[in-house]
Amino acid sequence: MARKPMIAGNWKMYKTAGEGAILVQNLDERVEPYWSRVDVVVCPPFTALKSVSTVIELDRLEIKLAAQNVHWESEGAFTGEVSPRMLVDLRCDYCIVGHSERREMFGETDETVNKKVHALIAAGITPIVCVGESLETRDAGDTERFVREQVRAALDGVDPESAGDIVIAYEPIWAIGTGHTPTPEGANDVCRTIRATVGALFGQPAAIRVRILYGGSAKPENIGLFMPEPDIDGALVGGASLEAASFADMVRTAASFAG
Ligand code: 13P
Numbered sequence: 001m002a003r004k005p006m007i008a009g010n011w012k013m014y015k016t017a018g019e020g021a022i023l024v025q026n027l028d029e030r031v032e033p034y035w036s037r038v039d040v041v042v043c044p045p046f047t048a049l050k051s052v053s054t055v056i057e058l059d060r061l062e063i064k065l066a067a068q069n070v071h072w073e074s075e076g077a078f079t080g081e082v083s084p085r086m087l088v089d090l091r092c093d094y095c096i097v098g099h100s101e102r103r104e105m106f107g108e109t110d111e112t113v114n115k116k117v118h119a120l121i122a123a124g125i126t127p128i129v130c131v132g133e134s135l136e137t138r139d140a141g142d143t144e145r146f147v148r149e150q151v152r153a154a155l156d157g158v159d160p161e162s163a164g165d166i167v168i169a170y171e172p173i174w175a176i177g178t179g180h181t182p183t184p185e186g187a188n189d190v191c192r193t194i195r196a197t198v199g200a201l202f203g204q205p206a207a208i209r210v211r212i213l214y215g216g217s218a219k220p221e222n223i224g225l226f227m228p229e230p231d232i233d234g235a236l237v238g239g240a241s242l243e244a245a246s247f248a249d250m251v252r253t254a255a256s257f258a259g
Helices: 017-034 048-059 083-088 100-105 110-123 133-141 143-154 160-165 182-203 204-209 220-226 244-257
Strands: 006-010 039-043 065-068 095-096 128-132 167-171 212-214 234-237
Touching: 006 167, 006 212, 006 244, 017 095, 017 160, 017 244, 039 095, 048 065, 048 128, 083 110, 083 167, 110 128, 110 143, 128 143, 143 182, 143 212, 160 182, 167 182, 182 204, 182 212, 182 220, 220 244, 234 244
Parallel strands: 006 039, 006 234, 039 065, 065 095, 095 128, 128 167, 167 212, 212 234
Antiparallel strands: none
8 A cells, every 4th residue: 555645844933824824825726736646734833723724624725734732631721732622623634743842942751742642643633743863862873762762652552543544754853954864765764663663563554554754954955855765755844834836846746756
């Protein structure tokens, strides 16, 4: 079974509600020919989810919507947090969890990532789980062990069927926003380890189904190098997703590698 490629744009803390609505409209014009071959996902900040969701619904776009974070409880006295139920209400299909910026700056841990994964699955939203090593870990030659442990911790207690549906993004921290990337073969080595870890924990069918994205300075100029790698199923894109033209270019390239 061929996995459908995914190109997901993580807008991070960019775009107001109005700017997001315009971006998704501009994007749609350019990516419409590729919908059937590539899952196109946008991840606006919370404040733009409603406007982007409304454009997607009214214009019947096939672009999928993702949040960038979630709390694991469905409601409660958690000032500043947003629950899976609230994301379902906005028709989110996916939600990023465990991005390195949240792990580094906002106290996200393997344990909270795991709680979020369970809460999202229970709500019917597909988690996009981010993993990836720091430069220090890489220099110590510890990348594969470190990433394997992040995957194990994030998916702890998940049922095998749901594990196969999850999306995992391999984002080496040192490649995010720096213009540096691993070689495509080097990125694929870690993605292969991730797939093997899913296989060891949940069985071969889950390993074959799980989609693994590369993230970290992915852009139109290099996406064509990563896509042919056998264990890389797409990209989680930061900076290059903020302009419709560059993001659409990446979707077009991914479509040309789709089976
Ligand atoms: P850049 O593509 O800007 O390096 O960001 C990658 C990222 O963090 C996506 O989640």
